[in-house]
Amino acid sequence: MRQALSGIVSKSAFPLKTIMILAMAMTFVVADVASSLAAKxxxxxxxxxxxxxxxxxxxxxxxxxxxxxxxxxxxxxxxxxxxxxxxxxxxxxxxxxxxxxxxxxxxxxxxxxxxxxxxxxxxxxxxxxxxxxxxxxxxxxxxxxxxxxxxxxxxxxxxxxxxxxxxxxxxxxxxxxxxxxxxxxxxxxxxxxxxxxxxxxxxxxxxxxxxxxxxxxxxxxxxxxxxxxxxxxxxxxxxxxxxxxxxxxxxxxxxxxxxxxxxxxxxxxxxxxxxxxxxxxxxxxxxxxxxxxxxxxxxxxxxxxxxxxxxxxxxxxxxxxxxxxxxxxxxxxxxxxxxxxxxxxxAPKLVVPAKKVKTVIVSAPKVATAQIVAAYAEPTPVVDPVNTASVPPGWAIQVASSPKQSEAQAFLDKTIKQAPKVLADASGFTVAFDKDGATYYRARFGGFGSKDAAWKACTALKKKKIECYAVQQ
CATH class of the missing domain: 3.40.710.10 (DD-peptidase/beta-lactamase superfamily)
Structure with a gap:
């Protein structure tokens, strides 16, 4: 770098010392800009x-x-x-x-x-x-x-x-x-x-x-x-x-x-x-x-x-x-x-085909927002708030209930191992509910598109001596 600067000095009116100072100043400016971006x-x-x-x-x-x-x-x-x-x-x-x-x-x-x-x-x-x-x-x-x-x-x-x-x-x-x-x-x-x-x-x-x-x-x-x-x-x-x-x-x-x-x-x-x-x-x-x-x-x-x-x-x-x-x-x-x-x-091009979701454009009269706000403000009791896993709405099957979420989750894991084919397309999750002031957890599998599908899965589980019943989410 010094040799390059010496070459510049030989062709300019500025002394080498001045150019070195300018170079150092530019370095600090670049560093300050980089620091600012990093801080953001x-x-x-x-x-x-x-x-x-x-x-x-x-x-x-x-x-x-x-x-x-x-x-x-x-x-x-x-x-x-x-x-x-x-x-x-x-x-x-x-x-x-x-x-x-x-x-x-x-x-x-x-x-x-x-x-x-x-x-x-x-x-x-x-x-x-x-x-x-x-x-x-x-x-x-x-x-x-x-x-x-x-x-x-x-x-x-x-x-x-x-x-x-x-x-x-x-x-x-x-x-x-x-x-x-x-x-x-x-x-x-x-x-x-x-x-x-x-x-x-x-x-x-x-x-x-x-x-x-x-x-x-x-x-x-x-x-x-x-x-x-x-x-x-x-x-x-x-x-x-x-x-x-x-x-x-x-x-x-x-x-x-x-x-x-x-x-x-x-x-x-x-x-x-x-x-x-x-x-x-x-x-x-x-x-x-x-x-x-x-x-x-x-x-x-x-x-x-x-x-x-x-x-x-x-x-x-x-x-x-x-x-x-x-x-x-x-x-x-x-x-x-x-x-x-x-x-x-x-970014690399995506190779997974996009999942199709049909939606319908709705033509409807104006929503009474005041009514919605009022309804939203009503105290609502906690009824089966879902706490884990990702499942679509529809029908689910319940296989156990426990006062500890870890036990409910363990039962889900055990059930999946016992009946992997029956639950191949299902998603396990736990549902909290209150009883006599205490919190309990239901162990469920969701993702069933109909009541018949849920009952069919339950029937198959019962053959493996796993108790279960169907519920709508």
Whole structure:
């Protein structure tokens, strides 16, 4: 380097000492920029069976969630479905505000509606901002109220470093989270709503005659990845929460502040490959306490901070850019120079065919949101809240009951070994219920499409001297 600089000096008016000082200054500038970018990133890997943190980097630093916000929107939607307040076929009406949200979006016109299931699928695949807002307005009456519900639920789940301002994650300087909190939410979604969790594994779905593909390129690329959510705005960088289940081990990993979709995906793949073998094959009970308390009454305890609340670490220099940045997975047409589509070119092509899901566009009168909010606020007794495994809605069979979840899980494992063919397409899970003030756990297998299929499986199990009966979920 000195020889090169000497050559430059011989042709310039600057002395060698001056050029050496300039070179050192440039080195420090580059180092400062690299340090700033590194500070913006955050990551965590959690063993989803034991709760042990296997890897952590800036996990408690404030970050903009971008569309990871929608994980909480979906959580509250699942909760309303589980309590019977809404169903998969309930119409979600799009207000003028919801329809006007920035892309990416489903594109429903004001006054139009889709089924709840369609709204969920559009969120977990396309990351539709309009669908998230419409669901928020449906469940909360308005988006501001729904944001309070989201923050209240975050506190109940132990997410103490998170504040939500909207349902979709569009830029708001008062909305922030941490990598650790997002890992908690990712674990809670699977533990608390296994009957709906399968939506996160969806890589595409049919909307009318249009096939809509998802943004999560790790689905089908990394073995065992079954969701959960991508996120991107200019202010946040590229975010990703991934859940991994190889049958024996489970992880939830979070990467935030990636510089591109491809680098973020590669970082996540590296974390999974490194830490999945280190995860435990045995685990205890639930890692995240299920928050069944009244979400509406909890609003009084959660006052959103003023709009000038402290923002995430390494706040972008141009706040105006953060405020005008378009949605997660935004397109170049909206002015972003880097978006989720970049990852598609950088990541290997998926070879697993997308699962087809038929959806129906619903035309329905406007939903009485006040009635939904009132219904949502009604105290609902805990009846069979599901706590583990991923199973679709439908019929299930129960094979045991125990005061300890570990015993119920052990019975599930034993039953699968005794009748692997009978339960080849079933998913085992435990269901908590209260009896005389004590909590018990039912051991069940779900995934049966009809009552006859469930009873047929029970008959086969009884021949192996395994008691069982069919129940509808």
């Amino acid at each position: 990133s955050a990551a965590i890997v959690v063993d989803a069976k034991t709760g042990k943190v296997l890897y952590s980097a800036n996990a408690d630093g404030r970050r903009y969630p971008a569309s990871l916000t929608k994980m909480m929107t979906v959580y509250l939607t699942f909760e309303a479905m589980a309590k019977g307040k809404i169903s998969r076929n309930s119409p979600v009406v799009f207000s003028a505000h919801a329809s006007a949200e920035a892309p990416t979006k489903l594109g429903v016109k004001p006054g139009g509606s889709v089924a709840v299931e369609t709204a969920i699928l559009s969120i977990v695949t396309k990351s539709a901002n309009d669908s998230a807002t419409a669901l928020g307005e449906m469940l909360g009456g308005n988006e501001t109220n729904f944001a309070r519900m989201m923050t209240a639920k975050a506190r109940q789940l132990g997410m103490n470093g998170t504040v939500f301002r909207n349902a979709n994650g569009l830029p708001d300087p008062g909305q922030f989270t941490t990598a650790r909190d997002m890992a908690t939410l990712g674990i809670a979604l699977r533990e608390h709503f296994p009957q709906y969790y399968g939506y996160f594994a969806q890589r595409s779905f049919l909307y009318g005659r249009q096939r809509i593909n998802g943004h999560n390129r790790l689905l089908g690329r990394i073995k065992g990845v079954d969701g959960i959510k991508t996120g991107y705005t200019r202010a946040s960088g590229f975010n990703l929460v991934s859940s991994v289940n190889d049958g024996n081990r489970r992880l939830v990993a979070v990467v935030m502040g990636g510089t591109s979709g491809g680098s973020r995906d590669n970082q996540m793949a590296g974390l999974i490959n490194t830490y999945l073998p280190r995860a435990s094959t045995r685990g205890g009970g639930d890692l995240v306490a299920k928050a069944d308390s009244n979400a509406i009454s909890a609003l009084a305890k959660v006052l959103l901070p003023k709009h000038d609340a402290p923002t995430p670490d390494e706040k972008p220099a141009a706040v105006a850019e953060a405020d005008t940045a378009v949605a997660d997975d935004a397109t170049v047409a909206q002015g972003d120079s880097e978006d989720e589509d970049t990852a598609e070119a950088e």
